[in-house]
Amino acid sequence: xxxxxxxxxxxxxxxxxxxxxxxxxxxxxxxxxxxxxxxxxxxxxxxxxxxxxxxxxxxxxxxxxxxxxxxxxxxxxxxxxxxxxxxxxxxxxxxxxxxxxxxxxxxxxxxxxxxxxxxxxxxxxxxxxxxxxxxxxxxxxxxxxxxxxxxxxxxxxxxxxxxxxxxxxxxxxxxxxxxxxxxxxxxxxxxxxxxxxxxxxxxxxxxxxxxxxxxxxxxxxxxxxxxxxxxxxxxxxxxxxxxxxxxxxxxxxxxxxxxxxxxxxxxxxxxxxxxxxxxxxxxxxxxxxxxxxxxxxxxxxxxxxxxxxxxxxxxxxxxxxxxxxxxxxxxxxxxxxxxxxxxxxxxxxxxxxxxxxxxxxxxxxxxxxxxxxxxxxxxxxxxxxxxxxxxxxxxxxxxxxxxxxxxxxxxxxxxxxxxxxxxxxxxxxxxxxxxxxxxxxxxxxxxxxxxxxxxxxxxxxxxxxxxxxxxxxxxxxxxxxxxxxxxxxxxxxxxxxxxxxxxxxxxxxxxxxxxxxxxxxxxxxxxxxxxxxxxxxxxxxxxxxxxxxxxxxxxxxxxxxxxxxxxx
Amino acid sequence: xxxxxxxxxxxxxxxxxxxxxxxxxxxxxxxxxxxxxxxxxxxxxxxxxxxxxxxxxxxxxxxxxxxxxxxxxxxxxxxxxxxxxxxxxxxxxxxxxxxxxxxxxxxxxxxxxxxxxxxxxxxxxxxxxxxxxxxxxxxxxxxxxxxxxx
Ligand SMILES: Cc1cc2nc3c(=O)[nH]c(=O)nc-3n(C[C@H](O)[C@H](O)[C@H](O)COP(=O)(O)O)c2cc1C
Numbered sequence: 001x002x003x004x005x006x007x008x009x010x011x012x013x014x015x016x017x018x019x020x021x022x023x024x025x026x027x028x029x030x031x032x033x034x035x036x037x038x039x040x041x042x043x044x045x046x047x048x049x050x051x052x053x054x055x056x057x058x059x060x061x062x063x064x065x066x067x068x069x070x071x072x073x074x075x076x077x078x079x080x081x082x083x084x085x086x087x088x089x090x091x092x093x094x095x096x097x098x099x100x101x102x103x104x105x106x107x108x109x110x111x112x113x114x115x116x117x118x119x120x121x122x123x124x125x126x127x128x129x130x131x132x133x134x135x136x137x138x139x140x141x142x143x144x145x146x147x148x149x150x151x152x153x154x155x156x157x158x159x160x161x162x163x164x165x166x167x168x169x170x171x172x173x174x175x176x177x178x179x180x181x182x183x184x185x186x187x188x189x190x191x192x193x194x195x196x197x198x199x200x201x202x203x204x205x206x207x208x209x210x211x212x213x214x215x216x217x218x219x220x221x222x223x224x225x226x227x228x229x230x231x232x233x234x235x236x237x238x239x240x241x242x243x244x245x246x247x248x249x250x251x252x253x254x255x256x257x258x259x260x261x262x263x264x265x266x267x268x269x270x271x272x273x274x275x276x277x278x279x280x281x282x283x284x285x286x287x288x289x290x291x292x293x294x295x296x297x298x299x300x301x302x303x304x305x306x307x308x309x310x311x312x313x314x315x316x317x318x319x320x321x322x323x324x325x326x327x328x329x330x331x332x333x334x335x336x337x338x339x340x341x342x343x344x345x346x347x348x349x350x351x352x353x354x355x356x357x358x359x360x361x362x363x364x365x366x367x368x369x370x371x372x373x374x375x376x377x378x379x380x381x382x383x384x385x386x387x388x389x390x391x392x393x394x395x396x397x398x399x400x401x402x403x404x405x406x407x408x409x410x411x412x413x414x415x416x417x418x419x420x421x422x423x424x425x426x427x428x429x430x431x432x433x434x435x436x437x438x439x440x441x442x443x444x445x446x447x448x449x450x451x452x453x454x455x456x457x458x459x460x461x462x463x464x465x466x467x468x469x470x471x472x473x474x475x476x477x478x479x480x481x482x483x484x485x486x487x488x489x490x491x492x493x494x495x496x497x498x499x500x501x502x503x504x505x506x507x508x509x510x511x512x513x514x515x516x517x518x519x520x521x522x523x524x525x526x527x528x529x530x531x532x533x534x535x536x537x538x539x540x541x542x543x544x545x546x547x548x549x550x551x552x553x554x555x556x557x558x559x560x561x562x563x564x565x566x567x568x
Numbered sequence: 569x570x571x572x573x574x575x576x577x578x579x580x581x582x583x584x585x586x587x588x589x590x591x592x593x594x595x596x597x598x599x600x601x602x603x604x605x606x607x608x609x610x611x612x613x614x615x616x617x618x619x620x621x622x623x624x625x626x627x628x629x630x631x632x633x634x635x636x637x638x639x640x641x642x643x644x645x646x647x648x649x650x651x652x653x654x655x656x657x658x659x660x661x662x663x664x665x666x667x668x669x670x671x672x673x674x675x676x677x678x679x680x681x682x683x684x685x686x687x688x689x690x691x692x693x694x695x696x697x698x699x700x701x702x703x704x705x706x707x708x709x710x711x712x713x714x715x716x717x718x
Contacts, residue, residue, distance in 0.1 A: 035688035038701035072690035220646030223687035258593055258630065260687070296586055299593050299628035302684065316586035318627050377648035377689035384690060418647060451647050465650055469684070475627070 003278035033068030036075030067231015143231030188342030216305035219418035239349030302473035321521035364390030417446025422533030481524030500546035646685030
């Protein structure tokens with residue numbers, strides 16, 4: 001592997017890689033993501049390796065262990081290129097047949113392809129399956145087409161061309177201008193404009209500045225950052241290097257989960273390969289720009305995904321947030337300007353630089369641009385990751401991609417944003433996916449985790465659940481959050497046990513109000529959001545619990561004595 | 569845990585940013601818990617007061633200050649698993665093992681923890697025993713599964 005010393009050499013290398021490849025060579029892309037691991041994708045991958053060896057096809061067939069394909073419900077998934085034949089719920093026993101019938105014989109095995117549960121219609125190619133057909137997979141589309149452990153695969157599809165463009169054809173200010181014009185908003189929860197944050201960090205006084213990838217992904221039900229970062233690590237890295245150049249930073253950090261070995265491995269390999277090619281380190285691509293990246297691991301507490309807590313953690317201290325009178329983009333790690341963005345935010349950067357802000361601005365709604373990764377979970381037929389343009393109606397996500405609600409149940413509510421988000425009722429699912437619309441409805445797009453709940457879900461219990469979750473995750477530094485959660489949890493637990501009292505709702509609102517005003521960080525200030533949304537849309541359920549000691553969803557067990565619960 | 573191993577881990581990270589967290593994490597991964605003497609040693613070698621080592625070791629959930637049982641049960645109580653009935657699964661495991669999350673039974677057979685979200689919501693409710701994932705599991709099935717571990 002030789003260093004690449006100019007934009008021209010990068011292009012030459014790309015052509016060289018592509019010319020040595022045979023597009024007609026069969027390749028099996030098997031999801032090595034975490035959701036497919038449970039049902040045995042590791043055994044499927046070994047079975048393919050073994051069978052291909054047995055049939056002496058090693059030279060003629062490529063096996064590619066990829067990142068998440070998104071359709072987690074039907075894993076393990078194997079796609080056979082060049083035909084793009086997509087097999088679902090593959091077992092090791094299916095593998096010999098796939099190799100001889102499909103890879104060698106070019107025949108489709110009917111039993112393993114997608115069958116529409118309503119019409120019985122089959123779809124053999126990935127792009128024909130309804131789950132994929134209407135997505136706009138700008139960020140995730142390549143995840144099945146590249147080996148995340150191979151930088152050559154990424155280079156072959158035009159990888160790092162956006163970096164070359166930024167370094168050689170644009171001034172740092174022009175890069176920031178482009179991101180601003182694209183109106184790229186942060187994907188980590190806040191929806192804060194990335195361009196202005198970059199500008200603040202660039203303008204902040206000080207020589208030493210840092211850029212950071214937030215790959216903590218702590219919200220329950222959020223798994224798209226892992227899917228994207230594991231499946232295409234160079235995409236995120238390229239975005240980060242472009243950002244570093246724009247901001248004037250020479251040191252970057254990736255903060256990620258310690259409990260996801262595939263992700264850790266793919267990041268480490270990507271960094272090493274990028275360095276060998278001279279895409280990281282000194283004099284990147286011969287441009288004179290220097291930049292290095294190190295990986296830091298979180299050790300499992302939700303609050304360490306918050307910007308100032310995350311930076312404390314990188315310093316090796318306890319992850320406690322601080323008030324934001326001064327932004328972290330001005331004073332972050334070791335009190336130096338530190339620009340933090342989410343995985344998906346960084347991943348959007350290369351395409352904005354290559355294709356321009358005009359193109360990017362044409363996707364999405366007025367104030368929410370581009371596509372968004374959504375992780376669908378809960379009472380939904382197709383759990384998985386989908387990528388759709390901003391503005392897509394929630395109904396389409398739930399029924400079009402998600403396949404609706406299982407077991408013939410009715411949809412009751414959807415919840416966004418985990419413990420700092422809110423629930424909206426079924427009657428509002430024609431709303432578009434949009435930062436501001438969802439905020440107005442009393443929820444928040446959050447990281448893009450969408451929890452679907454059916455009619456058997458008790459909303460009072462959900463409000464209790466999220467506080468219970470937070471009670472283990474608050475750092476305990478400020479009183480309104482630490483004590484507020486405890487007291488609210490106590491009251492809510494009593495209500496779900498049939499011990500609710502007149503005046504409980506008012507008391508909850510009062511405590512929530514104080515935390516909302518006085519807590520140090522957004523965690524504390526948002527603890528009441530799930531509760532507020534439930535009070536707004538499902539107040540009658542609260543009153544039934546308190547006044548009639550009845551759980552309308554028949555879910556709270558302690559209310560069983562009065563005929564209020566059933567087995568789930 | 570032997571001293572050489574600890575030294576190796578400390579030397580690998582010494583002098584780097586945030587080394588304390590990284591060192592503790594690697595020891596936890598190898599040894600499954602953090603004995604007091606090890607914490608003292610880490611503090612000495614990294615030149616960090618024991619009070620700060622303890623502060624970190626008690627704050628992050630991954631760190632355990634007590635020994636673990638032979639089998640570690642992790643039950644996901646993330647939101648997706650929750651709406652799919654994780655609570656019943658947890659209650660079943662608690663009844664059968666006689667321990668609560670964070671505890672180890674007196675025979676050191678099982679340790680029980682709840683975890684937030686493993687990112688495999690399609691499999692909910694999810695339980696991992698010694699790292700092996702049991703997906704879409706019912707209270708009856710988990711009861712059966714536990715019998716296989718001694
Ligand atoms: C308690 C708490 C947890 C958070 N966890 C995450 C997380 O896991 N991942 C993430 O990207 N942002 C998380 N955030 C948001 C970050 O503070 C920050 O706003 C974000 O990483 C900035 O990136 P963005 O502008 O690209 O979204 C969290 C915030 C809070 C208050």
